[in-house]
Amino acid sequence: MSRGPRRTGSSPAARGRPLFAGVAGALATLALVMVLLAGLSLWIYNGAGPRARSGVSTTVILRKGAGVAEIGASLRQAGVIRSAPLFLAAAQVTGAARHMRAGEYAFPSRASLRDVIARLRRGLVVHHRITIPEGLSSRQAVDVLDRSDVLTGPAPLPPEGSLLPETYEVVRGQSRASLLKRMIDDRERLLATLWASRQPGLPFADADQAVILASIVEKETALAAERPHVASVYINRLRQGVKLEADPTVIYGLTSGAGPLGHGLRVSELAAPGPYNTYLNAGLPPTPIDNPGRASLAAVLDPSSSADLYFVADGGGGHVFARSLAEHEKNVARWRVFEHAQAEHQALAGAPIPPGGGSAARSFTPLEHR
Secondary structure, three states: OOOOOOOOOOOHHHHHHHHHHHHHHHHHHHHHHHHHHHHHHHHHHHOOOOOOOOOOEEEEEEOOOOOHHHHHHHHHHHOOOOOHHHHHHHHHHHOHHHOOOOEEEEEEOOOOHHHHHHHHHHOOOOEEEEEOOOOOOHHHHHHHHHOOOOOEOOOOOOOOOOOOOOEEEEEOOOEHHHHHHHHHHHHHHHHHHHHHOOOOOOOOOOHHHHHHHHHHHHHHOOOHHHHHHHHHHHHHHHHHOOOOOOHHHHHHHHHOOOOOOOOOOOHHHHOOOOOOOOOOOOOOOOOOOOOOOHHHHHHHHOOOOOOOOEEEEOOOOOEEEEOOHHHHHHHHHHHHHHHHHHHHHHHHHOOOOOOOOOHHHHOOOOHHHO
């Protein structure tokens, strides 16, 4: 029995198996490569970044309007990231590219790419602190702002007594004018609150007069606990129509708030006419003489209950108070003894002797008794 012709080629199915196996292998290899690349990307994205070139962080200032490519280049140049293209890709994939904010950033040493992008997206810019001490005049406060290399733009001179002395947080590039407006707004809010809860019967026609007196109290004592008592002395004088006789107002009239007088008040200066000379003029001066702080504003609107009309330095940083001129003169005499002993000690030690005895030694001492 004869057999048919023998088949020498493989079947189509058999021929397709090696091709399919090759494609499957290539796809598997590609998938493995993609998995490895994804894993590597995630490792780079979450892993530690470059070490700071100096210190514990790296500061980078990103200009307003900078694109993602420019930001990446700036970060790479500063040594915050290793690869600008990888940063660009990560920013695009995570959607952070559209939300990055300009400003000054401090990136910790070894910060991951993920942390870097998160900081930029959340706008975690560096905050600087600027302190305006209590008792500075508006001119002096503007000088503080002008010396800052963080703030920008001009600082208009605000009205005397309109600022709230505090420590303020600012960011690089913030305008001086905006910070001044914040100080004014904060003072307005605080004053409105204190004025609404003030003691009844105070001798103020309006809140502005309270600020004037608070500015005097601010200059007369540095002790917060003593300010309500000092305020009560001035308020008693206002109620009785007695001249305030406050050295700080005379000094302001001579300097216009530019700075310290530089010498003790002279009799000729105390006798010189002027709107701020409270030895010659009854009542309050026409404007505040500085920017009083919270404690002084609160003190004049909630003063201590006392009948005192005088005070003088006690030699320990505070003051001694008195109801009568006779009692006050005894306190002044004790201060003069202390002042003389202090001057002798400084002379023996070779230290400079301050001019006069300071304004506190003359507080409420009439000219004829000097």
